[in-house]
Amino acid sequence: MGSGTATRSPARRAAAPTLGVLTLAIMNVTAVVSLRGLPAEAEYGLTSIFYYTFAAVFFLIPVALVAAELATGWPEKGGVFRWVGEAFGPRWGFLAIFLVWVESTIWFPTVLTYGAVSLAFVGPDQTWDKALSSNKFYTILIVLALYWAATLVTMRGLKASATISKWGGLIGTIIPAGLLIVLGATYLAQGRPIQIQLGWDKVIPDFTQFGNLVLAASIFLFYAGMEMNAIHVKEARNPNRTYPLAILMASVVTVLVFVLGTLAISIIIPKTQINLTQSLLVSYRDFFKALGAPWLSSVVAVALFLGVLGSVTVWVSGPSAALGAVGRAGYLPPFFQRHNKHGAPSHILLVQGMLVTFLALMFVILPSVQAAYQILSQLTSTLYLIMYILMFAAAIYLRYSEPHTPRAYRVPGGAAGMWVIGGAGLIGALIAFVLSFIPPSQIKVGSPMTYVLILVAGNVLFVALPLFVYSRRKAAWRTAAGSRDFAPFNWEKPGGLGHPGAPSLDEEAEHEAPATRDHPLPGRRTPDGFGPDAGRHPYGDH
Structure with a gap:
């Protein structure tokens, strides 16, 4: 999975393009591939081929191409915040x-459950291993x-976390993935009995079984993260090719x-007999x-465990x-801006840790580890899909609102190409989002109504929370470091016409300091509504 939030240093931005096709391809494969979710799709047998291909066409490729255009057109710090904010204003960029x-x-909690299962299977007795991995x-x-260990490493800075993630990814993902495929091919070559029916008719799914599409929808998020490496497009030789x-x-x-x-x-x-947490x-x-x-x-099992720790x-x-x-x-309020x-x-890391600890307790409350695993996975999917919906919509919108902004890479085909590719991703993300709310028939999740309510409540809560925080922001929250770090949106630069997502004058007044209300400063209204800095860019002087 990826965040679309990485940035490049000034020195790197100025360096000559050095990345070739093979290097970029390997970087993207490493960012996306994970083995954790394979058992969920193994239930579909040959039908999984259709779902994987469908998701690649309607999600994987659109994400990669659209993110490349956004990253080269708006490479400044902020990633998806920058892209969505450029199109629809900072309110929606902050949400993204x-x-x-x-x-x-x-x-x-879902990926660490996979790590816990991996650790349980280190022992020689499979029956005992299965029982241990199912123990809540x-x-x-x-x-x-595992989580707090990773947090402590992160508290030590970027270098420490980067070293662990690098080797964890190689040992715990890339090598086991190749090994699994080789083992499957060897097993078939030896003519051993197989557990699925073969035939081209088994590839096309039974669309009459609507409930069976739910787990298949999670394939879309298998491909999440391709946008993470989009920022490296400008380092590629001849990026359009x-x-x-x-x-x-x-x-x-x-x-x-x-x-495979x-x-x-x-x-x-x-x-x-397929189990989402054990079958791999x-x-x-x-x-x-x-x-x-x-x-x-x-x-x-040890290798997979190390892969989870690295990830x-x-x-x-x-x-x-x-x-x-x-x-x-x-x-964000000053409390959340603190750095060690x-x-x-x-x-932020401490607050995140408390939230992860709370969510982990769901494994006790819900009917089974597998049910909790599925609900948390689906909530993760729906929230990430909302971000992708905003990203695709922003890319299409910016083709019209900022057609002359230089882009080292453009989605091919002009405006029509963006509508086809960006539209495919937008529609695919919407379909996957809707399907994620249907209780899966393959897993006992307790009451279907409870399952849906948890997902709906989770989505409403985590969408409303950032919008509420944004509405309560204050001028005092901005720091000198923040002002230096962020470049203005294009529509905020001198000569810009403002943005349709800007707050009204009444909204703006609510966020001005009392002294500013009494003695307003000259200058144009800023979309962020930070009154004391009217006439200046909200991230500082430029």
């Missing part, structure tokens, strides 16, 4: 960046221990990894057992740092 942070926060109290203990080729290559490799990895699980575990580890165990080396499954470490630091940077520009001596957003 907040959703990236909160969805990653909700995501932690064991799950909570490992989830919280290099980047599309790299995206095509990365998309093909990513789809193949997901399809999912089918590897499907051929060795019966559909009725069981697949490795069964494959190695068939090859006469069951002990190797413990090695893979969580980078996601603890990235979105929190991005939200902190935006907050210092005047969008290592430059880590300490107070």
Whole structure:
């Protein structure tokens, strides 16, 4: 998964383009590929091929191409905050960046559950391993221990978290992914019995079973994160040619990894026995057992565990740092702007930790670990999809509101091309969002009504919260560092006409300091409504 919040240093921005097709492709594959969700799609057998391909066409490729245009047209710090804010104003930009942070926060218990299961399967007794991994109290203990360990590493600064995430990604994702595919191919070549039915007619899904589409909708979020590397487009040689080729290559490799990895699980575990949290580890165990080396499954379990630790470490630091940077520009109260001596957003990390701890307790309250895992996964998906909907809409809008803004890369086909590609992503994200609210028939989630209410309440809460914070912002929240860090939106620069998303004069007056109301300063109204700085850019003088 990715946040779209990374930025480049000035020195790097000035460097000559050096990235080729292969390098960019590998970067994108690494950012997107994760094995955690394969069991959820393994239930569909050959039908998963259709879902993976559909999601790639309507989500993966549009995300990559649209994010590339946005990143090269508006490369300043802020990422998705910058892109959405440029189109619709800072209110919606703040919502977008907040959703990236909160969805990653909700995501932690689900991915750490996968880590807890991996750790449980290190032992030699599979029956005991399965029982341990299903134990709610064991799950909570490992989830919280892993999360707070990653938080402590993040508190030490970027260098510490980057080292762990780099090696964790290689050892815990890339190598196990290739190994799973090789094991599945070897198993088939030996002519061993398989657990799925073969045939081209099995590829097309049964659209009459509407409830079965719910888990399939989560495939869209398998591909989340491709926007993370879009900022590197300007470092590519001949980006209009290099980047599309790299995206095509990365998309093909990513789809193949997901399809072949999912089918590897499907051929060795019966559909009725697939478990969302355990089946990946069981697949490795069964494959190695068939090859006469069951002990190797413990090695893979350790590797997957390290992969989770690496992934969580980078996601603890990235979105929190991005939200902190935006907050210092005047969008969060001073309490949430605090950084420690290592430059880590300490107070945001602590608040995030308390929220993760609370969410982890859902594993005790809900009927089973698997049910809690599914609900949290779906809530993560819906919140992230809202951000993507804003991103696609912003890209289409900016083609008309700022047609002359230089872009090193443009979605091909002119305005029509943007409507086709950006529109495909927008429609795909909307479809996945709607389907995410339908209780899955494959998993016992307790009362379907409770399941839906939890999802609806979660979405309403986490969308309303940043909008409320934005409405209560004050001029005193802006710091000198925030003013220096952020460049103005194009529509705020001298000669700009303002933005349709700007607050009304009444709204603006509510955010002005009392002295400013009595003695207004000359200058144009700013869209952020920070009265004391009327006539200046809200992030500082430029």
